[in-house]
Amino acid sequence: MKKCNIMIVGVGGQGTLLASRIIGNVALKQNYDVKVSEVHGMSQRGGSVVTYVKIGDKVYSPIIEKGEADIIMAFEMLEALRWAEYLKEDGKLLVNEQKINPMPVIIGKEKYPENIMQMLKENYKNVISLDALKIARECKNIKAVNTVLIGLLAKVLEIDKEVWIESIKEVVPSKAVDVNLKAFEEGYSRG
Amino acid sequence: MKKLMLGNEAVARGAYEAGVRVATAYPGTPSTEITESIAKYDEVYCEWSPNEKVALEVAIGSAIAGGRAICSMKHVGLNVAADPLFTVSYTGVNAGLVIMVADDPGMHSSQNEQDSRMYAKAAKVPMVEPADSRECKEYVKAAFEISEKFDTPVIFRLSTRISHSQSVVEIGEREDVPLKEYKKDPEKYVMMPAMARKRHVAVESRMAALAEFSNTTPLNRIEWGSTDIGVITSGIAYQYAREAFGDVSYLKLGMIYPLPDKLIKEFSEKVKVLYVIEELEPFFEEHIRKLGIKVIGKDLLPVTGEYSANLIREKVFGKQIGGKKIEGVQVPVRPPVMCPGCPHRGMFYVLNKLKLTVSGDIGCYTLGALPPTQAMDTCICMGASIGAAHGMEKARGREFRTKTVAILGDSTFVHSGITGLIDVVYNKGNSTVIILDNSITGMTGHQHNPTTGFTIKGEPTKQVDLVKLCNAVGIDRVKVVDPFNIKEFEKTVKEEIEADEPSVIISQRPCALLKHVKFEGPHRIVIEKCRKCKMCMRIGCPAIVDMGDHIEINDALCVGCGLCSKVCNFDAIEKAGE
Ligand code: SF4
Ligand code: SF4
Secondary structure (H helix, E strand, O other), rough: OEEEEEEEEEEEEOOOHHHHHHHHOOOOOOOOOEEEEEEOOOHHHHOEEEEEEEEEEOOOOOOOOOOOOOEEOOOOHHHHHHHHEEEEEEEEEEOOOOOOOOHHOHHHHHOOOOOHHHHHHHHEEEEEEEEEHHHHHHOOHHHHHHHHHHHHHHHHHHOOHHHHHHHHHHOHHHOOOOOOOOHHHHHHHHH | OOOEEHHHHHHHHHHHOOOOEEEOOOOOOHHHHHHHHHHHOOOOEEOOOOOHHHHHHHHHHHHHHHEEEEEEEEEHHHHHOOHHHHHHHHOOOOEEEEEEEEEEEOOOOOOOOOOOHOOOOOOOOOOEEOHHHHHHHHHHHHHHHHHHOOOOOEEEEHHHHHEEEEEEEEOOOOOOOOOOOOOOOOHHHHOHHHHHHHHHHHHHHHHHHHHHHHHHHOEEEEEEEEEEEEEEEHHHHHHHHHHHHHOHHHEEEOOOOOOOOHHHHHHHHOOOOEEEEEEOOOOHHHHHHHHOOEOOOOOOOOOOOOHHHHHHHHHHHHOOOOOOOOOOOOOOOOOOOOOOOOOOHHHHHHHHHHEEEEEEEEHHHHHHHHHOOOOOOOOOOOOHHHHHHHHHHHHHHHHHHHHEEEEEEEHHHHHHHHHHHHHHOOOOOOOOOEEEEEOOOOOOOEEEEOOOOOOOOOOOOOOOOOOHHHHOOOOOEEEEEEEOOOOHHOOOOHHHOOOOOOOOEEEEOOOOOOOOOOOOOOEEOOOOOOOOHHHHHHHOOEEEEOOOOOEOOOOOOOOOOOOHHHHHOOOEEEOOOO
């Protein structure tokens, strides 16, 4: 890992903040300058959420802009679609094939786009997808979606697995560590 | 030791290391985590105050008595605390007093976009502003030194991107700052006209001294690069400018009021073109122009919203930047919604059904203004719901009033709703007020308040009895109802709006996110019984999904509050089996 811009996008309540903390912690352990930017408040309640993690020798702005992301980790398909234009040309798009309807869709005012995965794969070079909810369910904790995705990211970033495991242990509340490590392994093995 | 810290956590750490004894606040995004983080240090007395005015008053008391104090709020909170602020500027402090205020450019979670720098100028109080977490910590310590050296409160300006970004901080030790001696000094601390007049003179000479200091403090620094372009900037805007302009020269301001005139002149003489990059108001720009210096600023850049490096690249250099976008797809917006199981959902369902005019307030329930409920007519500022409803009645009379309610949360009620209620009683109003008692301050992420029975450190304390409190101010009709008991709730609302006297309904059910709140687990729709009437969809629960040919409950979202089963007329919703 050298200079790297990672964006985490999803829906409030999916655990994106925790994921960003784990990544930030890993970068710190590798002695990089890191900035992690998150937006709290209203967006915690089922709204679209985005977190930026910027890693490098010296990081100024905490925000990643359109066309600047090396990796976008999308916790939900529609959010992948919304933020995909932030990807660099050769950037990687990691997508959790989960679908969460936003309120305008629920009340029938708008339509959830069809064939999102296909569209993404046609338009972007590097798209990797998996059903993290299903995997988390198999690990017996549907809240572990985020660590499944962290596992996938760890594989893609090619940083020593041990560093990630250490970071998860530090960030995740102690009683949830075991399930989360299992979820991490599952995600890692699919990368 | 190096640590990745939120700006807010770093501020807390700085306060801790600076030997702060008292920390006060009312929660407000993006400032909340400052006080939550300080609460983890046993050496610091810490409290959630009922509002920002009280929070500041407590901090002032501590400083005058000789203990360093910090008081935190968001930008709109400073409006509430403006009254003591303007006077503590006159009295000065004894031990250091630093007031944290977090602006919210872009309004990620606020009702307006005000620029707090105006308060520094209006109240004649120095202001400092950091540009990352490391500076958050360092500048807090510097702010305490300025406060004590110049006998003044100091305002510490943050913004959403500083408060809520994590960057690297080097942790230090707590300094042992002994209590300062307290001396009775009414000439300084009792602000009645004769004494205040003298103090105003003292304030003016203090400002002059501070303006000199501003030229020499390391908080204001020049970073030389190419002198073809010079940029004067501060805070998060500095970070955006660094990315957009690259290797040019910067005057990075850390002390942003009063401004360092000599330094600005010196800098401007050495660069060919001068830009001022600042979010929100042209605060630096106007000042610099008055010095007779030519600058480029708001003629190119907006006074609204958040800046970014790309915005600067676009506006200053005319560059269009961006990634690849998929054309031709409509991506639906995803606005925030009330959580599954939220206690406010039952209340909104009823208000909607009765088609009432709703005078709203600030909290999670403000989300009720969005579709599908759209059950809120106004939302002005903390505590305004009751006063506004009272005004509506006085303007339009009984008939309008019987179709109007005011709604506000328990924390908001204590913050500044109670005075509105007293006004209603005193001035013979008849408003119906619904207090949404969810046993916590919800929106900002679960802070205790005087109605929850716990302090910021989680210690049990006396709990405000809302019923008795309402009785005491003169409300005779107070009803406590569970909003998930829809029938009874509806009946109560109907009765109370008809009553020709003021009344309060306490809608009581804990926030669904509280740990002790247990529901019976996911529900499901029995396809055979469902008539697709979509009644259940009217409660606006994000877990209930219209699949086109049938209605389904998403088990990953449903917590099992069971509200939907109460609105279904065909008994089609039941607890899902294993
Ligand atoms: S945090 Fe609590 S009160 Fe706020 S929307 Fe969620 S459930 Fe409702
Ligand atoms: S309210 Fe009952 S019958 Fe109507 S759509 Fe919902 S589950 Fe079906």
